[in-house]
Amino acid sequence: MGAVAVREAAAAHEAHDESFIRHYIFSLDHKTIGKQYFWTTMFMGLVGGSLAMLMRRHLGWPEQGVLDPAQYLQAATMHGTVMIFFFLTVILTGAFGNFLIPLMIGARDMAYPFLNMMSFWTLVPGVLTILASFFAPDGPAGNGWTSYAPLAAVAKLSTGAQWGQTLWAIAILFVLISSLFGGLNFLTTIINMRARGLSMGRLPLTIWGIFITAILALLSFPVLMAALGMLILDRTAGTSFFVPPGLLVGGQLVRDRSGDALLWQHLFWFFGHPEVYILILTPMGIVSDVISTFARKPIFGYKAMVLSLAAIGFLSFLVWGHHMFVSGMHPLLGGAFMAATMIIAIPSAIKTFNWCTTLWQARIHFTTAMLFAIGFVSLFVTGGLSGIFLASAPVDIYLHDTYFVIAHFHFVMASAALFSIFAGTYYWFPKMFGRMMNETLGKIHFVATFLGIYATFFPMHFLGTMGNSRRLYSESFYPFLAKAPPIDVFISISAFVLGAAQIVFIVNVFYSLVRGPRAERNPWHANTLEWQADSPPPHGNWGPEEPVVYRWPYDYSVPGAAEDYIPQTMPAVPAGAPAGGEGE
């Protein structure tokens, strides 16, 4: 704040001291912080993925008893928690947001570098807390990533609900506070630090996605924080915000007062649905930019893309009830939530058609990043179509909490977001680390992942329509699931292939980090500002002259232009001399 802080920050930029701790650990540089986020969240993604492998190992051959029922629920809970809160949420905003925002808007750093550092160092205790909960006396939380009350609110009700569940709540609080710090920075930076000439109407869609994500986070995370505060009090201080009256455990009354278990669901999903879009809006932006770059065509319907992002963001606050159709809500209310949910199909379809029309008649460069971006569109459509089934209350009452739901959100949200992370990594790796990733390994990774995802999650639709409940330990209890075990074996084997494919990615990252060919400034011939900086960009990003923007970021294949791309820094009317040095 104040002019003084500005001068101090500017002085710090000049001084630019290089001590190890300042440079790599408590760094104020947005690029270093972005990379810290990148490695931390990639590690957490590995943890979440390993838990998924463990679950599939059990579900394929439940009779072998690799996990006991409580352990299975704990693995499922922690898989969801780690993947949603510690991987997808954080890598998209923390890693890509931090690294890309100043570079793509032509700033030297975030508006509040110190707050940015605090954001990362608030995440770390959260990561440590959730990892520590695995070693709690009765193991980690086991009540699902949604931690419904009263199961999660009363310590004696479930395994892992004594220490694990409290640690879970504390860890999530850390993540939410960290994300709020980040979101605050993103908003102020995007509003106030744009380069000269870069109006909001010229922002790359990645930045638009992050911008709307930050607004959603700012308005929805505090709601979960309130709920978590009440949950922690219920668990530790004996209050009964979420403990219903007359709850008997082992024949004993838990509390003599009454609370409202359904309240937790309302608060959780009021956060939870915007959270789903927090996980998908940034990917939509990343994919739009990657598709436009490698289709060598302007993104189709830029304004429609921005408006549909905003519309999805707005609608996300009105649809939380569609997670609660079976909670006994009034049918009229259910109908209203159903209608609001169906409306989201419109902006989603606008985006999908615009990606397709961008690809239409394009000279597509099938780089690995582009393959993952196109894969994103495919997964998003598949998941979106099953979403229409689930949005409809009568259908949802049958399919609620079955594997159909698992299939739906793993397509539309989880693996689609994952694909955008891969696309973003392959696309911006040269800018982040100054080296190109190996395209051959990348394509092997893509093919195995794409097929692996479909083979893993598509059969789950069938399990769901059979009535297989999502938290079921073993189908063998139910005669109507007699046909399920072979499908489960198939899913498990597919999941192992999918998991093994990620080893190719990890090898590729580390191999390219050391042996990859050096990246030039603009290896993809892209227009956005980050490609005008060195690879990797130096401290302060730009040389003495900051970039000035003259055009929007999608001037690809402009008729009459010398190249099939015109960087944003190219003046509208090239004054006489061709200069030419702009791109390289």
Add this chain to the structure above:
Amino acid sequence: MPTELLKEKPAARPRRGPGAPGRGYGGDGARPRGPESPVVAPLTAFIAVGAVLAAVAMLFVAFTTAYLARRQEAGWTPIALPAVLWLNTAVLLASSGTFEWARARLVRADPAGARHGLGWTAGLGAAFVIGQLAAWRQLAAQGVYLASNPHSSFFYLLTGAHGLHLLGGLVALAVVIVRAHRNRYTPAAHTGLAVCALYWHFMDALWLYLFALLFWL
């Protein structure tokens, strides 16, 4: 028709939309250029604090909905609120007044008066926090604890959450006071002080809201 698709792609049509030149999308970036960049405009601080306040507001919106939903249910017996809360309310209102007085002194080029006013604000703010703790002690002396009944749970929760946010405001105010003593604020440029005042008044209004909620509903 289909054969047309096989033909060589025609050059794109004259461009339209946001990318086209001369369509009034010139706009401008937010940041003034100059050797001293990165420049954090005063507006940045206001947007940041505004965003913080939006998040705080959502936190208390969530608490409010929980409160309103909960009081519909059985077993809701309102507790008698301690009388000291009225005094605390007056103290907090006065602190907002002294903050504005300090700002007015600063604008009238009276930095000593401004420091005085800021000191009073911090003192009154601390007094409010102590008063809230006294209210908790009074309730506890009557045997009304956090888990005693739903209304008392909400009373401790809401006053506690508000108190924590006010303590954050006190920390920010301490920074402002230190800077005021170093003469960092001028009548024309005192963004840090102004955003701190904004946050402080918000905490003031938030308390009035919470008090009304706990007292009447």
